[in-house]
Amino acid sequence: xxxxxxxxxxxxxxxxxxxxxxxSMIEVLIxxxxxxxxxxxxxxxxxxxxxxxxxxVYRELTFLKERRIVQEIQFLHxxxxxxxxxxxxxxxxxxxxxxxxxxxxxxxxxxxKYERDIMKSRGFKVLNHALEFMGLCEACR
Amino acid sequence: xxxxxxxxxxxxxxxxxxxxxxxSMIEVLIxxxxxxxxxxxxxxxxxxxxxxxxxxVYRELTFLKERRIVQEIQFLHxxxxxxxxxxxxxxxxxxxxxxxxxxxxxxxxxxxKYERDIMKSRGFKVLNHALEFMGLCEACR
DNA sequence: CATATTAATGCAACTTAGTTGCAATAGCAA
DNA sequence: TTGCTATTGCAACTAAGTTGCATTAATATG
Ligand SMILES: [Mn+2]
Ligand SMILES: [Mn+2]
Ligand SMILES: [Zn+2]
Ligand SMILES: [Zn+2]
Numbered sequence: 001x002x003x004x005x006x007x008x009x010x011x012x013x014x015x016x017x018x019x020x021x022x023x024s025m026i027e028v029l030i031x032x033x034x035x036x037x038x039x040x041x042x043x044x045x046x047x048x049x050x051x052x053x054x055x056x057v058y059r060e061l062t063f064l065k066e067r068r069i070v071q072e073i074q075f076l077h078x079x080x081x082x083x084x085x086x087x088x089x090x091x092x093x094x095x096x097x098x099x100x101x102x103x104x105x106x107x108x109x110x111x112x113k114y115e116r117d118i119m120k121s122r123g124f125k126v127l128n129h130a131l132e133f134m135g136l137c138e139a140c141r
Numbered sequence: 142x143x144x145x146x147x148x149x150x151x152x153x154x155x156x157x158x159x160x161x162x163x164x165s166m167i168e169v170l171i172x173x174x175x176x177x178x179x180x181x182x183x184x185x186x187x188x189x190x191x192x193x194x195x196x197x198v199y200r201e202l203t204f205l206k207e208r209r210i211v212q213e214i215q216f217l218h219x220x221x222x223x224x225x226x227x228x229x230x231x232x233x234x235x236x237x238x239x240x241x242x243x244x245x246x247x248x249x250x251x252x253x254k255y256e257r258d259i260m261k262s263r264g265f266k267v268l269n270h271a272l273e274f275m276g277l278c279e280a281c282r
Numbered sequence: 283c284a285t286a287t288t289a290a291t292g293c294a295a296c297t298t299a300g301t302t303g304c305a306a307t308a309g310c311a312a
Numbered sequence: 313t314t315g316c317t318a319t320t321g322c323a324a325c326t327a328a329g330t331t332g333c334a335t336t337a338a339t340a341t342g
């Protein structure tokens with residue numbers, strides 16, 4: 001779990017400014033348990049009395065994506081994009097259709113086996129993948 | 142691979158009308174190698190001199206989805222939805238980042254093992270999943 | 283064939299999610 | 313304190329899809 005101070009220091013070193021909006025957005029992203037949408041992020045800022053604007057939010061998300069500080073996620077059953085802080089390792093999501101909660105899962109070592117099979121049998125070189133599981137969490141079953 | 146005549150017969154039996162637009166849309170969907178977008182579908186119809194309209198295309202796609210004749214696919218790297226005729230079995234896609242081609246892959250027996258693991262270790266019951274692989278096809282490597 | 287019923291269509295106006303140009307503002311190094 | 317320029321806000325725009333409503337056209341029936 002990346003700390004706010006580290007991220008800010010890294011940006012500062014890169015010649016970028018630490019504005020109120022930037023700091024607050026990163027705070028909200030770090031504090032958000034489930035991946036958050038641009039709209040949700042904006043609502044969070046406004047609730048915290050941080051003056052912010054739709055355009056700023058989208059531009060800042062683009063900025064943070066470019067720097068690999070956040071990653072964009074498109075859940076299959078939603079039209080909006082969501083964003084989460086990039087942790088060390090690549091992971092996937094378990095999405096509860098009951099309560100809409102989202103949990104992380106890691107199972108990449110195993111997927112790599114498929115990717116080798118795909119290479120062998122089809123000549124297709126997998127560089128990336130997207131996987132999400134929809135279902136019911138323990139509480140909702 | 143489902144045949145046009147079968148689909149039309151089934152719809153006719155259900156009390157639905159076989160219109161020029163409906164027939165042509167199903168034809169285009171059957172004939173399209175890679176999943177096609179609403180816009181692409183409309184362009185196809187117009188090229189074939191089938192009078193059609195954006196609204197009709199979207200409404201027909203909704204109709205065909207409800208009847209499980211086509212399925213909607215959201216590729217992660219695109220904003221538009223795509224549609225393909227539903228073949229017998231559930232499958233996934235290999236998307237070439239070079240030439241944008243799309244190939245089908247089936248590997249579901251194996252994913253079920255993960256889903257059982259997820260159930261055991263997290264109490265999360267997987268009901269559905271989405272998986273796509275991005276990379277380079279044989280020709281583009 | 284003629285005709286009634288109603289499924290399907292076309293148009294325009296609307297919505298949602300995100301983008302862009304540009305002038306104004308504000309971090310921060312000096 | 314000041315200058316440079318990164319960042320912001322606003323309004324206008326775009327892309328993808330949706331909706332209400334009046335009109336048209338499949339098709340069942342006589
Ligand atoms: Mn996550
Ligand atoms: Mn397919
Ligand atoms: Zn739940
Ligand atoms: Zn290719």
